[in-house]
Amino acid sequence: MGKKVLMKGNEAIGEAAILAGCRAYFCYPITPQTEVAEYLARRMPEVGGTFLQGESEVAVSYMLFGAGGAGVKVFTSSSSPGISLMAEGMSYIATAELPIVLINVMRNGPGLGGILPAQADYFQATKGAGHGDYHFIVLAPSSVQEAVDLIVKSFDMAEKYSNPVMLVADGMIGQMMEPVELPTFDEPPSPYVKGHEKWATTGAKGRERNLVKTLFLNPHEGQDHNVKLQTKYKEIEANEIAFEEIDTDGDLDVLLVSFGTMARVCKTAMESLKAEGVKVGMLRPISLWPFPLQRIRDLADKTKLVVSVELSMGQMVEDVERAVQGKTPVGFFGRAGGIVPTPDEVKDGILNLMKES
Amino acid sequence: MATTVFKRPESMSTNITHYCPGCTHGIVHRLVGEVLDELGLRERAIGIAPVGCSVLCYNYFNIDFQESAHGRAPAMATGIKRTRPDTIVFTYQGDGDLASIGTNELIHAANRGERITTVFVNNAIYGMTGGQMAPTTMPGQVTTTCPMGRDVQTMGHPLRVSEMLATLKTPSYIARVAVHKPSYVIEAKRALKKAFQYQVEGRCYSLVEFLSTCPTNWAMTPSQSTKWLEDTMLPYYPLGEFKTPDEEE
Amino acid sequence: MQNEVVIAGFGGQGVLSAGQILAYSAMAEGFNVVWLPSYGPEMRGGTANCSVVVSDQPIASPIIPHPGAAIVMNNPSLERFGPAVKAGGIIIINTSLINIKCQRDDVTQINIGANQVAMDLGNGKAANMVILGAYVAATKAVSFDVLKATVREKFARKPQFEELNMRALDAGFELAGKQM
Ligand SMILES: Cc1ncc(C[n+]2csc(CCOP(=O)(O)OP(=O)(O)O)c2C)c(N)n1
Ligand code: SF4
Numbered sequence: 001m002g003k004k005v006l007m008k009g010n011e012a013i014g015e016a017a018i019l020a021g022c023r024a025y026f027c028y029p030i031t032p033q034t035e036v037a038e039y040l041a042r043r044m045p046e047v048g049g050t051f052l053q054g055e056s057e058v059a060v061s062y063m064l065f066g067a068g069g070a071g072v073k074v075f076t077s078s079s080s081p082g083i084s085l086m087a088e089g090m091s092y093i094a095t096a097e098l099p100i101v102l103i104n105v106m107r108n109g110p111g112l113g114g115i116l117p118a119q120a121d122y123f124q125a126t127k128g129a130g131h132g133d134y135h136f137i138v139l140a141p142s143s144v145q146e147a148v149d150l151i152v153k154s155f156d157m158a159e160k161y162s163n164p165v166m167l168v169a170d171g172m173i174g175q176m177m178e179p180v181e182l183p184t185f186d187e188p189p190s191p192y193v194k195g196h197e198k199w200a201t202t203g204a205k206g207r208e209r210n211l212v213k214t215l216f217l218n219p220h221e222g223q224d225h226n227v228k229l230q231t232k233y234k235e236i237e238a239n240e241i242a243f244e245e246i247d248t249d250g251d252l253d254v255l256l257v258s259f260g261t262m263a264r265v266c267k268t269a270m271e272s273l274k275a276e277g278v279k280v281g282m283l284r285p286i287s288l289w290p291f292p293l294q295r296i297r298d299l300a301d302k303t304k305l306v307v308s309v310e311l312s313m314g315q316m317v318e319d320v321e322r323a324v325q326g327k328t329p330v331g332f333f334g335r336a337g338g339i340v341p342t343p344d345e346v347k348d349g350i351l352n353l354m355k356e357s
Numbered sequence: 358m359a360t361t362v363f364k365r366p367e368s369m370s371t372n373i374t375h376y377c378p379g380c381t382h383g384i385v386h387r388l389v390g391e392v393l394d395e396l397g398l399r400e401r402a403i404g405i406a407p408v409g410c411s412v413l414c415y416n417y418f419n420i421d422f423q424e425s426a427h428g429r430a431p432a433m434a435t436g437i438k439r440t441r442p443d444t445i446v447f448t449y450q451g452d453g454d455l456a457s458i459g460t461n462e463l464i465h466a467a468n469r470g471e472r473i474t475t476v477f478v479n480n481a482i483y484g485m486t487g488g489q490m491a492p493t494t495m496p497g498q499v500t501t502t503c504p505m506g507r508d509v510q511t512m513g514h515p516l517r518v519s520e521m522l523a524t525l526k527t528p529s530y531i532a533r534v535a536v537h538k539p540s541y542v543i544e545a546k547r548a549l550k551k552a553f554q555y556q557v558e559g560r561c562y563s564l565v566e567f568l569s570t571c572p573t574n575w576a577m578t579p580s581q582s583t584k585w586l587e588d589t590m591l592p593y594y595p596l597g598e599f600k601t602p603d604e605e606e
Numbered sequence: 607m608q609n610e611v612v613i614a615g616f617g618g619q620g621v622l623s624a625g626q627i628l629a630y631s632a633m634a635e636g637f638n639v640v641w642l643p644s645y646g647p648e649m650r651g652g653t654a655n656c657s658v659v660v661s662d663q664p665i666a667s668p669i670i671p672h673p674g675a676a677i678v679m680n681n682p683s684l685e686r687f688g689p690a691v692k693a694g695g696i697i698i699i700n701t702s703l704i705n706i707k708c709q710r711d712d713v714t715q716i717n718i719g720a721n722q723v724a725m726d727l728g729n730g731k732a733a734n735m736v737i738l739g740a741y742v743a744a745t746k747a748v749s750f751d752v753l754k755a756t757v758r759e760k761f762a763r764k765p766q767f768e769e770l771n772m773r774a775l776d777a778g779f780e781l782a783g784k785q786m
Contacts, residue, residue, distance in 0.1 A: 006626075006633050006641070028458070029489040029502065032645060037489070038501040045505075053490055053502045056428065056458035081427065112408060112424065115645070176668055177626065177641035179633045267666035342671040 004179040009144045009169065010035035010077075012180050013103060014043060016151035017075040019182060021189030022101070023049030024074040026063040028056055028082060031115040032171035033105035036077040049191070057082040061089025068098035068164075069212035071196025073155055073189075077103045079171075080121050081112065083129065090164065091130025095214040095225075097232075099158035099193050101151065103167040105174040108338035116338025117170035117261055122315035125168050126289040133226055135233050136166040137240065138289040140259040144178040150286070152183055159193050161236055168288065170311065172261045172340065237290040245295075246270070248281035252303035254354060256282040257296060257320050261340065262311050268343035273350060280350070288316070296323035305357045307331040307350055311340060329357045366390035368399045370419045379572040379579025382410060384536045385478055385545075386417050389449070392550045393420065396557060401445045403437055405430040407459075409451035410484040428459025431466035434473040445556055447474040452493040453483040456516050460492075463518075470527035470561030474552045477518065480569040481590060488574030492516040495589050500574070515593060519566045523599035529555050530563035531600040535591065537570060537583045548598070560602055568594055607662045609747040610670040612687050614655035615679025615700070620734035624677075625656035627738060631748040631756040632660040640668040653682055660747050675745055677737050679720070681706050696744050698737060698782070716744055716785050723777050732767075732774035739778030744786060750779060 007015070014036045017025065025044055027037040037053065044051035050067075054060040060076055067074040078086065083104045093100055104125065108118035125138045137157055141147035147169055154165040193200070201210050216222035246267065248255070254273075258266045263284040273280045283299060285292050300306055306328055308317035317332040324330050331353035335341045341349070365371065369390035376382045393402050402420045406412055408427035415422035425433050430448035438446045448455075455463055455477055466473065482500055483489040489502040493515050497506040507515075519533045530552050534545035545567060552563035568590050570582040577585060611628070615621040622643055629641040643656040657673060659665050675696040678684040680703045691697055693712040702721035718740045720733040735757065742753050757771050 004633060006630050006639070027502075029453075029483055029486040031486055034486050034489065034501075038504075041502045042504050051502075055460065055492070112412070112426065171645070172642070172668065175643055175645050177629055177639075179639060261668075264665075265667040265669060269667075271666075340669055342669060343667050344671070 004181050006177050007180050008177045009147060010174045011039045012144050012148050014039040016148040018043060018047055020152045020155040021191050022073040022075045023191040024067050024072050026052050026054050026060045026076050028054055028060050030079045030082045032107055032174050033077050033079050057085035061086035064100045065089055065093050068100040069201055071193050071200030071202060073191055073193055075101050079105045079107045080109050087129035091132050091134060092214050093164050094134035096212050097162040099162055100164045101154045101158050106168055106170045114338045117172040117340055118311045118338060119260060120312035125166055135289055136164045139167050140288050141169055142260050142263050145180045147173055148180050161232060170261050240287055241290050241292050242286035243292045244284040246282045248299055252281045253279045254305045254307055254350060255299050255303040256307050256309055258309040259285050262309055265343055265346055266309050269346035272347045291319045293323040300324040300328040303328060305329050305331060305354060307333055307353055310334040312336060366394040368393040368418060368420050370417055372416045374417055377573045379570060379582055381536050381569040385567050388546050388549050389476060392553050396553055398445045403444050403446050405434050405448040407450040407454040409454045411449055414449055428454050429462055431462040435466055435471050438471060438473050447476055449476045452479045452491045456492045456518050467522050467528045467562045468525050472556055474556050475564040477564055477566040478569045479566055480571040482571050482574045484571050484574055519599050528562040528600055529560040529602045532598045533566040533594060533596050535568040535596060537586050555602060609660045609745055610673040611675040612655055612657045612673045613677045614683035614687050617654045619679045621654050621679060622656050624734040624738045625658045627756055627760060628658050631753045634752050634756060635748055637662060638665050640665050642668050677741055684708055698740050716740060716782050718778060718781050724774055727770060727773050729770055732770050735771050735774035736778035739775035740782035743779040743782035
């Protein structure tokens with residue numbers, strides 16, 4: 001690790017991609033993440049990489065498809081409406097098993113909505129925005145440092161599983177400045193995906209030709225490909241579940257489940273809940289897909305109430321219910337429209353839910 | 358007895374616009390309002406707002422409006438006009454909205470000859486998102502996503518939308534105008550009135566491109582902007598009518 | 607130890623950069639810090655604000671509805687953030703541009719004619735430095751020497767402003783010191 005620098009989330013996100021070896025970035029401007037593009041417009045040429053602003057997010061998603069299919073580490077960033085436009089491409093990219101990385105700096109929706117922080121793209125990210133049975137690995141940082149670390153890790157995971165990885169942050173993480181330690185490497189990571197020679201289109205010189213495609217007209221072939229994808233997803237579920245636990249030792253009155261910016265607000269709210277004598281713990285999912293189902297299920301045994309706290313009208317709560325399986329009451333507290341609740345509002349919300357349950 | 362020589366068009370509202378000082382979006386709005394009034398179209402008109410600085414343009418008009426997704430206005434206008442043929446439908450779009458993300462919808466609405474009118478505001482930059490490159494950005498022009506200036510070797514030359522659309526056989530009227538000086542404003546209004554008049558007559562697609570200023574993101578004063586538009590944009594984007602109904606077969 | 611401040615004013619008054627300088631100084635001293643700007647439609651309206659949280663602990667919520675201090679550079683900022691400051695907190699008021707009264711009697715009010723002081727020093731733009739010096743005098747959120755070193759570093763490419771900035775910081779520091 002290098003020395004600490006103070007960086008804006010969006011700029012740190014761009015720098016992290018470069019440190020991870022990525023030399024190809026395609027984008028379309030959209031608030032609140034445009035600074036990633038503006039940063040990389042300067043940085044990519046400095047490191048000999050490719051920066052291109054496409055004509056739309058639809059086009060960008062296929063620029064990723066193309067570059068990813070050519071075995072290059074490729075990255076994009078966008079925000080909610082832009083990710084919706086990439087949904088078609090995501091289905092194709094996941095089917096073609098291309099190791100691309102993207103980040104959704106979420107803003108409030110639906111529709112044009114606004115540009116303030118939100119987490120209402122949880123379903124879109126974890127349940128699949130596009131058509132078909134596919135999964136992106138989905139990771140949710142809650143600080144600028146974690147965004148940097150997870151981006152670097154994402155390129156490795158994408159490469160390891162030949163699977164796209166999507167980070168979900170929110171406008172707050174994109175806009176705020178925090179000190180970060182940028183990772184350093186003894187050997188700079190390659191801009192190419194390891195082992196790409198076996199599948200990528202680089203020109204069939206001295207080898208069998210490679211084909212990147214998603215059409216399976218023969219139903220058996222189609223089924224086989226789906227089974228292959230599901231086998232890979234099972235492996236990811238077995239290996240890559242990540243979360244942070246705070247104060248979950250012993251019996252609890254309430255267990256909070258919250259991610260990203262919302263989890264930080266919860267941490268402050270926990271202090272005031274404890275001051276009022278509430279035994280409160282939190283599980284903060286870092287991987288949203290795969291989701292820490294089993295761990296939440298285990299914790300549900302020793303708490304009176306589980307509450308999913310989100311910047312949405314209630315999305316992750318469905319996965320929390322799936323985890324808890326009716327063993328313990330599950331409540332929900334959330335805000336929408338770009339409103340980030342204060343720690344006090346969260347505290348009051350939790351106390352109300354405790355009274356009701 | 359006093360006579361009224363100047364008043365707010367009926368088609369416009371009393372709200373004060375949110376545009377930056379020296380931005381010409383407001384002048385274009387005013388022309389749209391005057392033309393709708395003069396042609397007696399207020400109660401038939403339906404506007405489509407884009408996504409861009411003018412996303413809130415419906416606040417400044419007193420006519421029906423729909424708000425589009427970024428770039429999709431011509432398709433929405435198509436949906437309205439095809440199902441309500443007696444209405445007068447126009448899209449109001451910036452150059453990022455129309456010439457980048459929405460080129461597809463634009464070209465096909467024009468080529469199908471949709472009986473709609475497009476008010477196209479070309480300010481050579483993305484305004485709302487804070488000054489990124491647009492397809493219409495001038496060679497060498499500095500924006501936040503081309504910090505060294507637009508390099509035509511990697512980004513091509515600015516897109517001349519009006520000339521491109523004029524190659525299509527179907528549209529009835531395509532013109533480019535400017536509004537940075539009063540004499541130009543008079544010409545601009547004449548062109549806009551024709552465009553709407555042709556729609557009233559049931560003719561095919563019409564579009565008027567307005568060369569416009571964005572002092573904020575050009576990082577200029579309003580008067581510097583006017584000069585830059587005149588010196589840099591005008592020579593590349595010539596004014597005039599590129600297609601008129603007379604050429605229609 | 608946790609210090610929170612909201613810095614608010616018109617766009618162009620340098621409130622965002624004042625906050626960043628404070629954040630850099632805090633980091634240089636080894637503190638945890640979060641700098642959070644207001645972003646969104648309100649920027650077009652011409653007002654800007656940012657909050658800076660400095661702590662010796664990891665910082666949980668970056669959103670501080672009731673900060674320990676507010677620096678207000680114009681009337682709308684005082685109206686908005688004056689009532690938000692914690693009881694016992696500090697409000698630093700730019701009296702050059704604020705002509706309304708702050709109604710709080712449970713906070714320490716420090717009056718600094720930041721624009722006037724900066725203009726007297728030769729450049730009204732240094733008003734944000736005057737007020738930053740005052741803030742550090744009033745709160746000791748970071749050491750004054752580190753603050754000055756940070757400003758020097760951040761303006762390394764514009765050495766012509768160094769002396770002005772140093773004098774502006776000193777002036778604010780002294781004026782606030784006298785009122786404490
Ligand atoms: C799908 C999608 N992508 C990106 C955006 C972000 N966005 C909003 S306005 C805009 C550009 C507007 O520029 P322009 O059309 O030139 O209009 P101006 O603001 O200059 O008037 C962009 C990219 C969005 N709202 N939706
Ligand atoms: S940013 Fe540009 S286009 Fe938008 S209102 Fe301001 S001057 Fe007009």
